[in-house]
Amino acid sequence: MIELNRRKFLGTTATFAAGLLVSFYLPGKLGRMLAHAAEGPAAAPMQPNAFIHIAPDNSITMVINKLEMGQGVNTSMAQLIAEELECDWTKIKSISAPVDAAYNHTVFGMQMTGGSTALASSWEQHRKLGAGMREMLKTAAAKKWGVPVSAVKAEKGFVLHAGKKLSYGELSDEAGKLPFPENPPLKSAKDFKVIGKSMKRVDAAAKSNGTAEFGIDVRLPQMLYVMVARPPITGAKVAGYNEAAARAVKGVSDVVRFGERVAVLASNTHSARKGRDALETRWNIPEAARVNSDGLMANLRAQAPKGINVVSRGEVDAVMAKAANVIEAEYEFPFLAHAAMEPMNCTINYDGKSAALWSGHQMPTTDRATAATILGLDPEKVKVNTVYAGGSFGRRASKTSDYVVEAAELVKIVKKPIKVVWTREDDMQGGYYRPINYHK
Secondary structure (H helix, E strand, O other): OOOOOHHHOOOOOOOOOOOEEEEEEEOOHHHHHHHHHOOOOOOOOOEEEEEEEEOOOOOEEEEEOOOOOOOOHHHHHHHHHHHHHOOOHHHEEEEEOOOOHHHOOOOOOOOOOOOOOHHHHHHHHHHHHHHHHHHHHHHHHHHHHOOOHHHOEEEOOEEEEOOEEEEHHHHHHHHOOOOOOOOOOOOOHHHOOOOOOOOOOOOHHHHHHOOOOEHHHOOOOOOEEEEEEOOOOOOOEEEEOOHHHHHOOOOEEEEEEEOOEEEEEEOOHHHHHHHHHHHOOEEEOOHHHOOOHHHHHHHHHHHOOOOOOOOOOOOHHHHHHHOOOOOOOOEEEOOEEOOOOOOOEEEEEEOOOOEEEEEOOOOHHHHHHHHHHHHOOOHHHEEEEEOEOOOOOOOOOOOOOHHHHHHHHHHHHHOOOEEEEOOHHHHHHHOOEEOOEEEO
């Protein structure tokens, strides 16, 4: 059972001007489990990692610390809180969290979404957040009425007593002054009204009427669109390209080589792509890099008999030699592209003193740190705006932040707001794959 300490409660923050805002702490039990499994150091102390705001107008804003990439976390995470909070589901709005240790994953110690762990890692955390807020609202109402808390009831965004009721919005300021309860009671599963139910998704309307903003939708004033000619394989070097032909394309404003990449900047995506095509970039590919899937699979097949002996038990070889029937099976798994519906993209602005990023950030902690290092800034000077992602399947959880690295390196040169857009072909050829493997 999680025990909450009053000293670890944060009451208000400048994020919202008025109303009830609660941050929540999760002890390091899951973190300790992971650290032990990895034979690493003990887990860090509890960190604040979830916020919710009840405004005077009764609207409820939930700050979601996971990336909404189509799997529905903006709804499911809100359900965990709403179940215990006893609020009006129609009043809920979910927004993406900024980068802050407050929003770190309860197991992995960084802000990220992955491994199908969003609900599992937040199940108790978010329910206790909702339950604690419910009790604070009940306490505020009981004080107004001069009755014991046990005499009031929370239901559908109101606190009720003897025919009287006060809305959560009316109680939000007073409730916000109260300490977070150390062990708020949680519901029994048999009493669930929201968890396990098919609730209307909080993003349904926006994704139906086209107002939902995905990374590829972000627009900034004077922003340039970028397409990049990338090495066709790791180790390839630029041998040459036709810069004049690219600049001759209508809409193209600049051609920039950075490292072993060549970027075409234009007023729109189509011009940037036409300009990149016109480059006709040539590559020097080292002989060692000339590999293919068939050759790699053949190598794996040859290596398989050597194997790795994990455990020895019994006389396997002797028994197999006497067996009437021996069944062998081989399993081949090719490289698998993540193939997210929305191709990779990153919008970035940098003025030499600070920077801002916009994308479907699956690992925002890593993405911010990487951009800050490239731009020579403190991480606090880099603002990460996480917007909807059109799928990911792990592609946006790049440990190297490859799509952010590219945008940061380029914006450091041009110092203008840019949007780097990958084509489907770019991601199929130059993305990260689930590995090829062979089992016998």
